[in-house]
Amino acid sequence: MAQLNILIVDDAAFIRDLVKKAVRDTYPAAGIHEAIDGRKAISIMNGANINLVLCDWEMPEVSGIEVLQWMRADERYKSVPFMMITSRGERDHVIKAVQAGVSEYIGKPFTRDNFVAKLSKLVFKHHKIRPGGAKPQSSTNDSAILLTGGSAPVTKPAADLGGASVLMGGAAAAPKAQGGNDAASLLMGGAAPAAQEAPAKPAVKARGVASVRFGSGGQAKLVIKDINLQELIGVFRRDGSLPALLEPAVLDIVDQESGDVARINGYVRMMQAQEPHPDAETIQMIIRYVDDDEEKLATLSRFIARVR
Secondary structure (H helix, E strand, C coil), X not given: CCCXXXXXXXXXXXXHHHHHHHHHHHXXXXXXXXXXXXXXXXXXXXXXXXXXXXXXXXXXXXXXXXXXXXXXXXXXXXXXXXXXXXXXXXXXXXXXXXXXXXXEEEECXXXXXXXXXHHHHHHHHHHCCCCXXXXXXXXXXXXXXXXXXXXXXXXXXXXXHHHHHHHCXXXXXXXXXXXXXXXXXHHCCCCCCCCCCCCCCCCCCCXXXXXXXXXXXXXXXXXXXXXXXXXXXXXXXXXXXXXXCCCEEEEEEECCCXXXXXXXXXXXXXXXXXXXXXXXXXXXXXXXXCCCCHHHHHHHHHHHHHHC
């Protein structure tokens, strides 16, 4: 049986690493190639025998849809399966991808299980190869950590805000004046802290509103408290289940003056309850970006310059 050669195309290194990890776990014997944009992807396909492409839509110079159109016009790649991985889930974009000959479509953010299910179905349909060697995930947060390319936690509970900071490469969090680790513990289902009165917090000027979609399927409207070119801090009203720490997310940040939308890929870096009880409805969240797209960052920069 010929080796399965898979090409992963995305300009965001974080997303490429996430996809590579899931592919390696599912198909350990597969050859994996990667490209940072569509132009590099086409160059790789001209020099190697690729039999599955997993590709982002929005990339500089040559987009994912242009890569797909090039493949369908080339006799060598006319029938090679192509999965579009994108944060553009609008109906007209899906229709455009189908008309161009897409084999499968998955929207960001996505869970590992959802991605592997679509990948396995696509590979078996076209190559009759079944998954082998994938390791089961022991918990939601372990899965999220593995998706980001880290290692599974040993003794730190996912509810420990200090542990989350260490996992992301920072120092353990010091207790915060507004509740700190106690608030995070409450948020993640831990025991209530000893009774103490939280000090009054100064009013923070809202800097706009952003929509966020989580890999687990939920969504929220964030009132922006602070924003820069690395992350966004926002507050939202709890409605149903909460996302997990390190869960993939997609932010839609709209510049009300120009109408431009910065659609940014990221992950949940921190959550903290804003009220000192287990049923807190107001949640503060930090979303750390993983995008390197210059056009998106330019739109984001204009928005930041206006609201700061």
